[in-house]
Amino acid sequence: MPSSPEKVRVGRERAGADQDKRxxxxxxxxxxxxxxxxxxxxxxxxxxxxxxxxxxxxxxxxxxxxxxxxxxxxxxxxxxxxxxxxxxxxxxxxxxxxxxxxxxxxxxxxxxxxxxxxxxxxxxxxxxxxxxxxxxxxxxxxxxxxxxxxxxxxxxxxxxxxxxxxxxxxxxxxxxxxxxxxxxxxxxxxxxxxxxxxxxxxxESKAARARRFDPVGQLLVALLFGSVAYGIIEGPLHGLASPVVIGSAAIAVLSLGGLLWYEPRxxxxxxxxxxxxxxxxxxxxxxxxxxxxxxxxxxxxxxxxxxxxxxxxxxxxxxxxxxxxxxxxxxxxxxxxxxxxxxxxxxxxxxxxxxxxxxxxxxxxxxxxxxxxxxxxxxxxxxxxxxxxxxxxxxxxxxxxxxxxxxxxxxxxxxxxxxxxxxxxxxxxxxxxxxxxxxxxxxxxxxxxxxxxxxxxxxxxxxxxxxxTPTRRPTPTSPPQAPAPIEPQHRKPQRP
Missing domain, CATH: 1.20.1250.20 (MFS general substrate transporter like domains)
Incomplete structure (x- = not known):
């Protein structure tokens, strides 16, 4: 039979587990x-x-x-x-x-x-x-x-x-x-x-290392999504060959190109x-x-x-x-x-x-x-x-x-x-x-x-x-890894 201190310890552990669940x-x-x-x-x-x-x-x-x-x-x-x-x-x-x-x-x-x-x-x-x-x-x-x-x-x-x-x-x-x-x-x-x-x-919780803000990237994403939606919604009203639709398509292409060029840097x-x-x-x-x-x-x-x-x-x-x-x-x-x-x-x-x-x-x-x-x-x-x-x-x-x-x-x-x-x-x-x-x-x-x-x-x-899609999820012993640190493309590699 477990001793009284052991019973107390087990009881506290169970109470703690129940409180954690709640x-x-x-x-x-x-x-x-x-x-x-x-x-x-x-x-x-x-x-x-x-x-x-x-x-x-x-x-x-x-x-x-x-x-x-x-x-x-x-x-x-x-x-x-x-x-x-x-x-x-x-x-x-x-x-x-x-x-x-x-x-x-x-x-x-x-x-x-x-x-x-x-x-x-x-x-x-x-x-x-x-x-x-x-x-x-x-x-x-x-x-x-x-x-x-x-x-x-x-x-x-x-x-x-x-x-x-x-x-x-x-x-x-x-x-x-x-x-x-x-x-x-x-x-x-x-x-x-x-x-x-x-x-x-x-x-309250925070990330150990929070990400920096990227206003340029955010603006490019807003232009991309907004121009695509605007062109599709307004297209039937103005016509596919209208300046509205052509301008929206041009903004979308330029925004996408800007994202692909700017973000990796x-x-x-x-x-x-x-x-x-x-x-x-x-x-x-x-x-x-x-x-x-x-x-x-x-x-x-x-x-x-x-x-x-x-x-x-x-x-x-x-x-x-x-x-x-x-x-x-x-x-x-x-x-x-x-x-x-x-x-x-x-x-x-x-x-x-x-x-x-x-x-x-x-x-x-x-x-x-x-x-x-x-x-x-x-x-x-x-x-x-x-x-x-x-x-x-x-x-x-x-x-x-x-x-x-x-x-x-x-x-x-x-x-x-x-x-x-x-x-x-x-x-x-x-x-x-x-x-x-x-x-x-x-x-x-x-x-x-x-x-x-x-x-x-x-x-x-x-x-x-x-x-x-994989047939099974990754095992708990193999958690997903974070990407390697980015090396901006505009920087030249340092010489040893």
Whole structure:
């Protein structure tokens, strides 16, 4: 029988372990709440687009900017915010982000016109850029065991499913009972509770050696993303041969060339291009772009179709999206467990098949008479399985491919790829829709083109998975290594 001192020691160890579990659980809950308000905001906004269009007499192009103003600003600021958190403290930046996002949500609800709404959405993105990547860094530094981290990321991905499930229903109900402005009120109580929990339970942490800021690189990335999106969105309105489109293409090419020339010559670049020499890391970024482009376009076109063409209310449209949300909610944690035990290839393969089948099913059944209800519901189910399955392996690959002291940058890279994909999807598919009048006959052609685009993106994910993704995750004894220190190309090697 163990002695009394031994019993005391064992009891203290168990109490300490239980307290550590509770602490980790509260940290995970707080971080997931930040993801909830960001994801919920995007889901709810899609359901409210027809109401915004009616109140402001907005064009399809204006609706595209209501979404892409957020995603583009978010994509540009995610990495600087991650580096800012690594340098000045992750909890501090996380709390500032919660304040900005909550205040900007109130401004969105008070917007007197479409331009004001777009500006408030951009301010939301400033706060949002300080939430998800920083929260991922906090999770990574809290859950250090690979399997434990995989489960935590699975729960994190499940929050997207919760937001997708609650967003269309709650948002549709608020639009029906009040107005589209009420959808932004949801962020206020959640943001305040998350702020309180972050203050109480999240410990402050910083990187051992924070990255330097790179304003030139950041400006080049902003010009690249912004010009590409602007050219795609405004192209149908001005024409492909217009100065607007040609000028946007020229700015994009020059910005990309500037990035490729300037960034390798910095000691600590804004985007370390050498990380993309790793096939798994590059594959994860490309898959994130393809998956989120599919999501952004799929939600955009089907929201307009259900309400503007089929004549459903916002609440009825939300009910149609419920199967997709439930599948995302169910399969996100399943995918996290698969990644933790077997690596990312299997869930990515499942996701690619689901995206491809969704596009094929809906493309082949679309007609001027409309999409059959059974096909529409089947498409939502398949897409939900695919999107729920794809998130965990993307995030895990991005975080595992970066050194732990730069976890903020790792989370930012994963989130940046998602936002870039969403912006591109809304820009491309929204431009296809913008060329069609919102009548059953003309809209059917745009729909069919949209679904073929989603099919192509699903096949692209399958190809990328097959060629870049390892069959199993790296073993815990072989953690990913940080890249070797950069030797700027403009410096001459020193003589011995």
């Amino acid at each position: 602490r980790k659980a509260l940290i995970l809950v707080t971080c997931c709440m930040s993801l909830l308000i960001v994801s919920l905001d995007n889901t709810v906004l899609n359901v409210a687009l027809p109401s915004i269009r009616a109140e402001f007499d907005a064009s399809v192009t204006g609706l595209q900017w209501a979404i892409d103003a957020y995603t583009l600003v978010l994509a540009v600021l995610l990495m600087p915010s991650g580096a800012l958190a690594d340098r000045f403290g992750r909890r501090r930046v996380f709390r500032v982000g919660l304040v900005i996002f909550t205040v900007a949500s109130l401004l969105c609800s008070l917007a007197p016109g479409l331009g004001w709404l777009i500006a408030a959405r951009a301010l939301q993105a400033v706060g949002g850029s300080m939430l998800n990547p920083v929260a991922m860094a906090i999770i990574t530094n809290t859950f250090t065991d690979p399997r434990e981290r995989g489960r935590a990321i699975g729960i994190w991905g499940g929050v997207v499913g919760i937001s997708m499930a609650a967003g269309p229903l709650v948002g549709g109900g608020l639009v029906e009972m009040a107005s589209w402005r009420a959808i932004f009120w949801l962020n206020v109580p959640v943001g305040l509770v998350a702020l309180y929990l972050a203050t109480r339970h999240i410990p 910095r000691d600590e670049p804004f985007i370390d291009l050498r990380f993309f020499r790793s096939p798994p890391f590059t594959g994860a970024a490309l898959i994130a772009i393809c998956a989120c482009a599919s999501l952004g376009g799929f939600m955009f076109v089907n929201t307009l179709y259900l309400q503007e063409v089929r004549g459903f209310s916002a609440l009825e449209a939300g009910l149609f999206m419920l199967p997709m949300a439930l599948m995302t909610l169910i399969f996100a944690p399943v995918s996290g467990r698969l990644v933790g035990g077997h690596g990312p290839r299997l869930p990515l393969f499942v996701a690619s098949v689901c995206f491809t089948l969704t596009g094929l099913l809906l493309a082949l059944t679309t007609s001027p008479a409309g999409v059959p209800i059974w096909a529409l519901l089947g498409g939502f189910l398949l897409f939900g399985i695919g999107f729920g399955t794809v998130n965990s392996p993307i995030t895990d690959a991005a975080v595992s491919g970066m050194p732990r002291e730069q976890a903020g940058v790792a989370g930012a890279l994963a989130s940046t790829s998602r936002q870039v994909g969403t912006a591109i999807g809304v820009a491309i598919i929204g431009s296809v829709v913008a060329q069609a009048h919102l009548t059953p006959t003309t809209f059917a052609t745009a729909q069919r083109t949209t679904y073929w685009i989603i099919t192509t993106l699903g096949l692209a994910i399958l190809l990328i998975t097959t060629t870049t």
